[in-house]
Amino acid sequence: MAATRERHDPWHTDLTYVIGHQRPDTDSIAAAMGYAWCLDQAEGQEDRVVAARAGQVGPQAAFALGFFGLKAPRVLSSAAPTFAHVATQQIPVRPYAPLAEAMSRLAEGERLVPVVDGSGHLLGGLTPMALARAYAEVAGGTLRASAQTCRSFVEELPILAASDRIRDRRAALLRGGGEEFLVVGDDGRYLGTTSRKCLLEPPKAKLILVDHNELSQAISGADEAEIVGVLDHHRLGNAPTSAPIPFVVEPVGSTSTLVAEACRQRDLVPPGNIAGLLLSGILSDTLLFRSPTVTGRDRTAAAWLAELSAVGIEDFGKRLIGTSPGLAERSADDILDGDRKNYEIVGKSVSVAQIEIAGFQELPERKAALLEAMDTRRQREGLSLICLMVTDVLTIQSHLICRGEPTILAALPFSRIDESEFDLGHVVSRKKQLIPALQSAVEELE
Numbered sequence: 001m002a003a004t005r006e007r008h009d010p011w012h013t014d015l016t017y018v019i020g021h022q023r024p025d026t027d028s029i030a031a032a033m034g035y036a037w038c039l040d041q042a043e044g045q046e047d048r049v050v051a052a053r054a055g056q057v058g059p060q061a062a063f064a065l066g067f068f069g070l071k072a073p074r075v076l077s078s079a080a081p082t083f084a085h086v087a088t089q090q091i092p093v094r095p096y097a098p099l100a101e102a103m104s105r106l107a108e109g110e111r112l113v114p115v116v117d118g119s120g121h122l123l124g125g126l127t128p129m130a131l132a133r134a135y136a137e138v139a140g141g142t143l144r145a146s147a148q149t150c151r152s153f154v155e156e157l158p159i160l161a162a163s164d165r166i167r168d169r170r171a172a173l174l175r176g177g178g179e180e181f182l183v184v185g186d187d188g189r190y191l192g193t194t195s196r197k198c199l200l201e202p203p204k205a206k207l208i209l210v211d212h213n214e215l216s217q218a219i220s221g222a223d224e225a226e227i228v229g230v231l232d233h234h235r236l237g238n239a240p241t242s243a244p245i246p247f248v249v250e251p252v253g254s255t256s257t258l259v260a261e262a263c264r265q266r267d268l269v270p271p272g273n274i275a276g277l278l279l280s281g282i283l284s285d286t287l288l289f290r291s292p293t294v295t296g297r298d299r300t301a302a303a304w305l306a307e308l309s310a311v312g313i314e315d316f317g318k319r320l321i322g323t324s325p326g327l328a329e330r331s332a333d334d335i336l337d338g339d340r341k342n343y344e345i346v347g348k349s350v351s352v353a354q355i356e357i358a359g360f361q362e363l364p365e366r367k368a369a370l371l372e373a374m375d376t377r378r379q380r381e382g383l384s385l386i387c388l389m390v391t392d393v394l395t396i397q398s399h400l401i402c403r404g405e406p407t408i409l410a411a412l413p414f415s416r417i418d419e420s421e422f423d424l425g426h427v428v429s430r431k432k433q434l435i436p437a438l439q440s441a442v443e444e445l446e
Helices: 024-041 059-067 101-106 127-138 164-175 196-200 255-265 274-284 296-309 313-321 332-337 364-380 406-412 428-443
Strands: 013-021 048-053 113-116 122-126 159-161 180-186 190-195 206-210 226-230 245-249 339-344 346-358 385-392 396-405 417-419 420-427
Touching: 013 024, 013 164, 024 048, 024 059, 024 206, 024 255, 024 274, 024 417, 059 274, 059 313, 101 113, 113 190, 122 180, 164 196, 190 196, 190 206, 226 255, 255 296, 274 296, 274 313, 332 346, 332 364, 339 396, 346 364, 346 428, 364 385, 364 396, 385 428, 396 406, 406 428
Parallel strands: 013 048, 013 206, 159 180, 206 226, 226 245, 346 385
Antiparallel strands: 113 122, 180 190, 339 346, 385 396, 396 420, 417 420
């Protein structure tokens, strides 16, 4: 059976989106939904705050959502402004409408009158230039204005697809010298008009980043958005902002812990289903409190959330951790892209994926396909190093599969199994253990 295609919603100017990183994991989904709920309760909130996600929901997050009766947050494919965001509804005229109808509107100050056929498709537009041409022909005695239709003077103007990003076409449109443009929807029908000024000053999506702060890990187009807040538990790698923002990065095991603390600081008690989802984020990111990233704050938050959601931490945690499918059940692409993050380390592009499994027995037979897929990504994305961290949640141990520059591979401080595989032992945290080790190895090469 073919997979259901998800609908990707465009962003809206009157909403603030709380959104996790690309390829969202359970903590990223939980933190986005929980923090959006928390912030949306605040009095005097100018915009409504909603949760969003930058990718597909993984099996573990899907289990948690289903267990607590929640729907996944909406998908945003991009935060970049599109022509839909700058289109203004301008009443069109039919091609055989009297020219005088459009001329009167142009004379009153409108800069563009769209001409649309009966099915809603654009034929072009009438501009002040068309008005000048009409007056010239009337003055020259070659026609009677009352006898002419709009179709006689329609001009072919640039037609822009509503879903296209403005920055992809801005330069060419501005070089063309035009002042007004026509916008059509995905069905090809007339949607509205826009202007040169709108292309220069488009609106910006308002984003609150959770579980990440680096634009390399953020939704596409985040560099064109307004980042209005950050809540995270990873290393700093954030881009500068134009104004001060709430920026919270704390050394805890899960962003969901920070969301729970934010609720308590505001005297807010999340409903049971939101509490259960936040608990899932904590248990997932701390591997049921077995990860070295776990703190007392994580345990305190988890206990409070477990009480609110009426679940037992140990029993529910084992079910949650056990929902991730094995290596044999997933394609190489799914394994690599399910939870992969990109980093910039002293000028080197590094990508690290992680997958949690129950035993390494399937790894040897999948290794060749994984290496082939890693080679493809390394070439396509220009990566100096790409790794897959395979973590056994039963023994709390990991192996690392790598492809990269020979000098980097030779410098990795791990027990080598073969040229592309390393035994990490009890290294299970990408954030706290693996990335610092990779960073030190790459920096020593400089």
